Every structure is written in C-alpha cells, then in structure tokens.
Amino acid sequence: MRKSLAVIYVFLVSLAAILAAVGIGAFVLLILGADVVTVYRVILTEPLKDLFGITEILVRAVPLILVALGIAIAFRSGILNIGAEGQMQMGIIAAAAVAIALPTLPKYILLPLSLLAGALGGALWASIAGALKARLGVNEILSTLMLNYIAAQLYGFLLRGPMIDPAEIQMGSGTPQSVRLPKAVWIDRIIPGMRLHYGIVIALVLAVLVYLLLWRTTWGFKLRAAGAEPKAARYGGIKVERCILSAMILAGAFAGLAGAVEVTAVHRRAIEGISSGYGFSGIVVALFGGLHPAGIIPSALFLGLLLIGADMTQRAMSVPANMVLVLQGAVILSIISAKMFINDPYARDRFYRFVSRRGNEPH
Amino acid sequence: MEQASERPLVELRSVTKSFPGVVANDCVDLVLYRGEVLALLGENGAGKSTLMNILCGLYRQDSGEIYVRGHKAQIHSPKDSRRLGIGMVHQNFKLVDSMTVLENIILGIEEQKFVPDMKKVKAEVLDLSHKYNLKVNPEASIWQLSVGEQQRVEILKLLYRKADILILDEPTAVLTPQESHELAKVVHSLRAEGKSAIFITHKMEEVMKFSDRVMVLRKGAVVAQTVTEATSPAALAKMMVGREILFDLDKKPFAPGEPVLVLRGVSALDDRGLPALKDVDLTVRAGEVIGVAGVAGNGQRELAEAITGLRKVKSGEIRIDGKDITNKSPLTVIKAGTAHIPQDRSSVGAVGDMSVASNLAMKQYRRKPLSFGIFLLPRRIAQMARRLIETFKISTPGPETRVKFLSGGNIQKTILAREIGACKKLLVAVYPSRGLDVGATEAVRKQLIAQRDQGLGVLFVSEDIDELVQVADRIAVMFEGRIMAILDSTSCDEETIGLLMAGVKTP
Numbered sequence: 001m002r003k004s005l006a007v008i009y010v011f012l013v014s015l016a017a018i019l020a021a022v023g024i025g026a027f028v029l030l031i032l033g034a035d036v037v038t039v040y041r042v043i044l045t046e047p048l049k050d051l052f053g054i055t056e057i058l059v060r061a062v063p064l065i066l067v068a069l070g071i072a073i074a075f076r077s078g079i080l081n082i083g084a085e086g087q088m089q090m091g092i093i094a095a096a097a098v099a100i101a102l103p104t105l106p107k108y109i110l111l112p113l114s115l116l117a118g119a120l121g122g123a124l125w126a127s128i129a130g131a132l133k134a135r136l137g138v139n140e141i142l143s144t145l146m147l148n149y150i151a152a153q154l155y156g157f158l159l160r161g162p163m164i165d166p167a168e169i170q171m172g173s174g175t176p177q178s179v180r181l182p183k184a185v186w187i188d189r190i191i192p193g194m195r196l197h198y199g200i201v202i203a204l205v206l207a208v209l210v211y212l213l214l215w216r217t218t219w220g221f222k223l224r225a226a227g228a229e230p231k232a233a234r235y236g237g238i239k240v241e242r243c244i245l246s247a248m249i250l251a252g253a254f255a256g257l258a259g260a261v262e263v264t265a266v267h268r269r270a271i272e273g274i275s276s277g278y279g280f281s282g283i284v285v286a287l288f289g290g291l292h293p294a295g296i297i298p299s300a301l302f303l304g305l306l307l308i309g310a311d312m313t314q315r316a317m318s319v320p321a322n323m324v325l326v327l328q329g330a331v332i333l334s335i336i337s338a339k340m341f342i343n344d345p346y347a348r349d350r351f352y353r354f355v356s357r358r359g360n361e362p363h
Numbered sequence: 364m365e366q367a368s369e370r371p372l373v374e375l376r377s378v379t380k381s382f383p384g385v386v387a388n389d390c391v392d393l394v395l396y397r398g399e400v401l402a403l404l405g406e407n408g409a410g411k412s413t414l415m416n417i418l419c420g421l422y423r424q425d426s427g428e429i430y431v432r433g434h435k436a437q438i439h440s441p442k443d444s445r446r447l448g449i450g451m452v453h454q455n456f457k458l459v460d461s462m463t464v465l466e467n468i469i470l471g472i473e474e475q476k477f478v479p480d481m482k483k484v485k486a487e488v489l490d491l492s493h494k495y496n497l498k499v500n501p502e503a504s505i506w507q508l509s510v511g512e513q514q515r516v517e518i519l520k521l522l523y524r525k526a527d528i529l530i531l532d533e534p535t536a537v538l539t540p541q542e543s544h545e546l547a548k549v550v551h552s553l554r555a556e557g558k559s560a561i562f563i564t565h566k567m568e569e570v571m572k573f574s575d576r577v578m579v580l581r582k583g584a585v586v587a588q589t590v591t592e593a594t595s596p597a598a599l600a601k602m603m604v605g606r607e608i609l610f611d612l613d614k615k616p617f618a619p620g621e622p623v624l625v626l627r628g629v630s631a632l633d634d635r636g637l638p639a640l641k642d643v644d645l646t647v648r649a650g651e652v653i654g655v656a657g658v659a660g661n662g663q664r665e666l667a668e669a670i671t672g673l674r675k676v677k678s679g680e681i682r683i684d685g686k687d688i689t690n691k692s693p694l695t696v697i698k699a700g701t702a703h704i705p706q707d708r709s710s711v712g713a714v715g716d717m718s719v720a721s722n723l724a725m726k727q728y729r730r731k732p733l734s735f736g737i738f739l740l741p742r743r744i745a746q747m748a749r750r751l752i753e754t755f756k757i758s759t760p761g762p763e764t765r766v767k768f769l770s771g772g773n774i775q776k777t778i779l780a781r782e783i784g785a786c787k788k789l790l791v792a793v794y795p796s797r798g799l800d801v802g803a804t805e806a807v808r809k810q811l812i813a814q815r816d817q818g819l820g821v822l823f824v825s826e827d828i829d830e831l832v833q834v835a836d837r838i839a840v841m842f843e844g845r846i847m848a849i850l851d852s853t854s855c856d857e858e859t860i861g862l863l864m865a866g867v868k869t870p
Contacts, residue, residue, distance in 0.1 A: 219737060229710060229713075231711045235671070235693060235703065237693045238694075356425065
C-alpha cells in the first residue's frame, strides 16, 4: 500500500513537473502569438517523420551524451562543472591543431591521436578550475563559468589569427575558420547522404564505461563517496581533494572529446559556433537523465528532438528556435522543483494523508 | 494524586502514525496534567520523537485525536502547536549561531513590531531567567555559549512565548553531570510554576530524578505507565527492552601489554583557529581501555581527529604501534590498524546518500574480498553487509537502503559494525553510546570491552561518568585542551572526576 503510494507520488510529481515545463513554454509561445498546440506538435513529431530528422536527432545526441557523461561524473563527485562549453572549445582547438599539424599520418593513428588531443585540451582547461577548487576552495561554479568566457575569446582569437585558413586571408574574406581537416582524421558517416557518424558508437561505449567506472570500480566508489559526503569520505581515508581534481579532469576530457568528435565528424574544420551551447544543454541532459548513463542516453535523444523540432518550427512557423532555450530553462526548474518535492518527507506525508483521508471517507 | 481528578492539559487518544515499513506509533494514549513532569521512556525507534513531533506539528497522525485544554486540537503546523502553548526543545538546538540570545528569543515571533523594543525584551527575558534559574547572558552570541547555556536559551525561548507545555527531547544527552543537575532544578521550578513538561529520555536515573509519572514506549506502543515513585530503574529497564538488563559487565582482569598509541606533547587548533589541544601526553596500551572524560568541547573531538589523521597537529608526536603517524593521512592511520567511531555520525561516520552496504564497505572496499584490482565485487559487498546487519542487529529494510533513512541508533550500529570489524590495533570511540537506548548502549560497551579483551587498545571518549568507570581501566580527564589527571577507574569517585571536568584540581 505504502510502496504503491510512494510510486504514485513520484509519478504525480514528475507529471506535474513535465506539465509545468510545457506550461511555461506555452506561456512564452502565447506571448509570441504562436499557435501553441501546433508548435508543440511540430517540435515533438515533425523530426520523427523521416530518416533525415531521426539521424539529425542522433547527430545532436552525440555531443550531448558525451558532455552529459562528464557532467554526471563531476556532479556525482560533488563538483558542479558549468564549464563544459569552454572545455569543448578547447577540445575542438586541440583536436583540429593536431590534425592540421600532422596531416600525413595514417588514419588509424591520426584519428585517435586527434580525439585524444581534444580530450586532453578539455581536461587541461577543466583542471584549472579543479585545482583551484581542490587547493584553495575556489567556488567551481564561478571559476568554470568564467573560464568559459576566456575559452570563447581564445577560440575566437585562434580562428582569426594563428589558425585561420590562409586561403581566407588571400581571398580577403577573413571568415574565422581553420583549413579543412585532412581526410585521415574524419570520422566516417554511417548512412550515405546523412550526417550521422560513428561518433554515436563512441558515445554509447563511453556511456557503458562511465557506468562501470562509477558503480563498479573502487575509484568510482571513492568519487561518489567524496561527492555525497566529503567529511565522511575523508574520514574513510579517501583523498577528497584528489577526487575533486580527477573528476573535474575527467569531466573536461569528456567535453573536450565531444568537441573533437564534432569537429572531426560533422564540421571537419574548426569554425565558430561548433559548441553551440552543447556545453550547457549537456548539463540539462545530465540532470534530466538523473546523472546516470542509462538516463542520459534517452534524455539526450529527447533534447536532440527538441533542438531539431525547434529548427523545424523556426522554418515552418517563424517561431524562433531559441524557444528551445526557454524550454530547457523550464525543464531545469521543473526537475529541481520535482526533486525537492520527491525528497521532502513532509510534502510526501501530506500527500499520504490527503490520499488516505479521501480513501477513508464514506462516499 | 490530586491531579487525577483534574481535567488533563493534553490528551492524545489512540494516535497512530506509520512510515514506510514501520508503525512508529500504534494507538498511543497519553495524558498530561497541569504541573506535572511526564517522562517518556523508550529505546531508539520506540516512537518517542515521532509522537512528540506530532504534538508539535512537524508530523500529522494517520489517525487518533489530540485534545489540548479539553478542546479537540487540529495541529497542522508548528505554528498551530505554538498557539496552543506547546513548545519543544529539540535534540539539535534550533538557534542561529551568529545572533545574540535576545535576537534568537524573539526570532519568529509574529506579533513582534518591525523594530522590536529590545530593552523591554531584555527586561522580560532577565525576569524569566531569574524566575526559573536559567542563567545566561542575554547579549552574548550563541556561538560563545556552552551547550548547556544554549539549552537554557531554548527553554527561555519557549517561556518567552508563554508555552506551558514543554517537550524536552533528551535534554541531558549533551550536558555534564553538573549541568544536568542544574536542569533538574529548572524543571522542578517550572513545575512549581504550574507548567507541564514531557521529558524524553532513555536513561532510567533521569526518569527517577526528573519526573512525576513515566510512560514506557516499546515498538510504537505504550507498554507501561506508572507513577515514578512506585518504580525502580531496574523495573523500568525491563519494561523498556522487555528483558532484564545486566548493568555490570564482565571484564577480563586488567593485563595491559605494549603501548599501541603514544602521544607526546601534542598541540592542535580547533576549527576557529584557537588552541584545542595543549601539550597532551597520553599512552594507550594493548588490552586496556583509556576513558576520556570531560565536558564536550574541551578538546576530545580534536584529540580523536588528531589521532586519526583528520586534523593536523601543530607540535608533538603521535605514534600508533610504534609507527610515527603525526600529520599523516587518514588512510595511513587506517592502514596502521586504527578504527574510529566519530562524534558526528550522520555526516562524518556515514554517507547518508549511500546504501547501508556501501557504508559498511567504506573502509574495506579497497581490499581483497570486496574488490578485485580496481573492480568492486557488489555481490561480496552485499554478502558482507547482510552478515553484519545480522550480527549487529541493524534494523534496515535491506542492505541497499540508503543510510539516511535509518534511525540514529541504527546509523550508529552501522558505523560500529564497520569499525569493530576493521579494528586491528586501536579503537578510537567518541561518544559511541550517545543517543542510544539501553540495549544498544549495552551492546556498544560490551563491544568495547571485547576489543580490549582481544588485546586492542581502546580510547573511549564519553561524558557519562558511570559508563566510563564501568568500561575504562584508566580515565583521563580533559579540561580546556589539557589532560588534568589520569585516574585508575577502580579507585576513583564520581565527585573527583566531576570536579576535574570543571577544571578544579584537588590536592
């Protein structure tokens, strides 16, 4: 009886959260003067109508999964990494630089090397915030967020200066982009004519590895303990500072890898806007997925759907695609509120009382 | 009793409250008259706190009725209960550390003006504090006060709000013998003024000392009710746990061996950067229990933390089993064979958001049976957890239940199960029986002695002098970070220890 009540409670709270998120979105759409029902219908169903839409969802899901896995490791270890966007850009730069510098290497060396460089770039960037937190107790939310700005400037500077395609200077157009990456570094596409690439395999394999790491290894045990109760972890002989640093490095590596995969599989040259907010959306995906790989994959697919759907509504109904950002914000707020309700024993108690009172009434 | 004819002040009629998996209160009837002190006695998880939380509006009963002053009361929130004149002093005080006593007292009073008249408040508070013998400086900030003084502030807070039904949840758990003696006086003067109190405890002596009537709860139900005068501690203990409790523990004769823990001139700072340990010398030998007596906050916690590697020492040297572990990492100390039952069990001793099994594995997951290389072996961990849950009678729905859902006593049992298992040379136990019921306390004491009998050194910090005398071989008394004296437990008396705890050295 109690158990089923608890399930019903969680279900109702989750339902209310979803409705709230949809409701906030609807409210904004109404202000924009759009046809709410149609917009939602287009966002949620249009992308699923053809192979192109579905593959594009998967293309969006790859960086989202990778970033979210890193975020999950960090959050589980008690460090809130808001800097995936910047870490991703550093990953793009590092992966592209290696690929451009060593164009003659064979694919089986260059591609892994380039991906590794991307991961290292992200890791290095994240380690700044991690070290500041571990050594000096600097708030990681602030430091990672600020490092995003620095990374964005650095990224822009490199693409306009040292890494710009010489052709752009010759032609005088000056578009901030690197040369096209050598073919040896391209991640292959799976279906001819579609952008879907083998990066999805990398993402799925890593999802399994992250699960194993966090729940099946002694190292993951340390990270989770350090994240859940640092004082108790320290008492248990765990070096909490080291956990914080390594979790942050790992999170950065995942974001950097996401960038490396994007640049080698989708864009094939470093241009502006590759990260396009994946670093932030990845946080939403991670939270929505319950900081667990098994939740992150579906939630990345869902967010991919929203992103493509929003693109389509923009084209079809002149509703700005940035609407998705509003929805993302609403989703974050609803998840956090729902979690508060689910974990609040008093709220739960009130619900039980309400139900049992109803149940006890004669009519 | 002349009260019996009177109309009860508070009456609970068949109050029932259940939580997932447990019935916390099962048809409890309770009556409280004006001007009486009712002791509510019971083991951990007997439902005492739940019952009182219902009365002060934190929980709502599933069924049953509450009458206050003869009227049926609907208590939906703490506000409702406050309006009815009910006030509770919780085990963890609800005070704002950085604010003064006066500010804390008026905090949350709705009728307060936007700019409160502090002079008037102060006069009223001083008046109350004088009347009930609750001495405290009204201008002091809470963080400057001792635990005993903070408790007085809590009581003043209730009196200022004109509460006449006071609920005290294990008020003596944090007090020195002298302080709890003072508290008894306060409670008696409250009663003399016609106030009523419900006194939650699991110590029989306190029932005898504080109360007029006693009600015993076991597994959520009332098992006995009697006038205090008509009963005895032994009878109460039996009612509480449903079996006879042996108050004397069997101990092998004292046969100490080599020193396992040696401290030489150890000094350390507390969290605020003030000296907490001053030049401490202490030796614990194999096969002996050294008791550390002292009022909380006189360096006991820092002592335990310095030994276990959780706190850096400024000077001095600490050796465990001959190995210098001064300022080494907690892991080094653990590997040297040290187990530690920390003072703060919910945030240091256990990870609330992890499962019972994970918490039980917290110190051994790195090692062989529980892991292989870098891989954890969840099945072995679950196996080990089930075994310890059985051995230490931890009541939990299962090994995968998160620790934060267990009661305080069961969290402590979880820690105990883990630490006793991991102990090789030295056991550092800080208030291990605090907040535990008679049965669990007995189990803890027996374990400490069992460890001693097996040839381990035990450092046992406690505030309960009876307990120290009973368990320890020698007792070190701490005051303001110093060890005042080390006494032989067979030949020392409570009086001397009490004075040393207060910093008075007798010639």
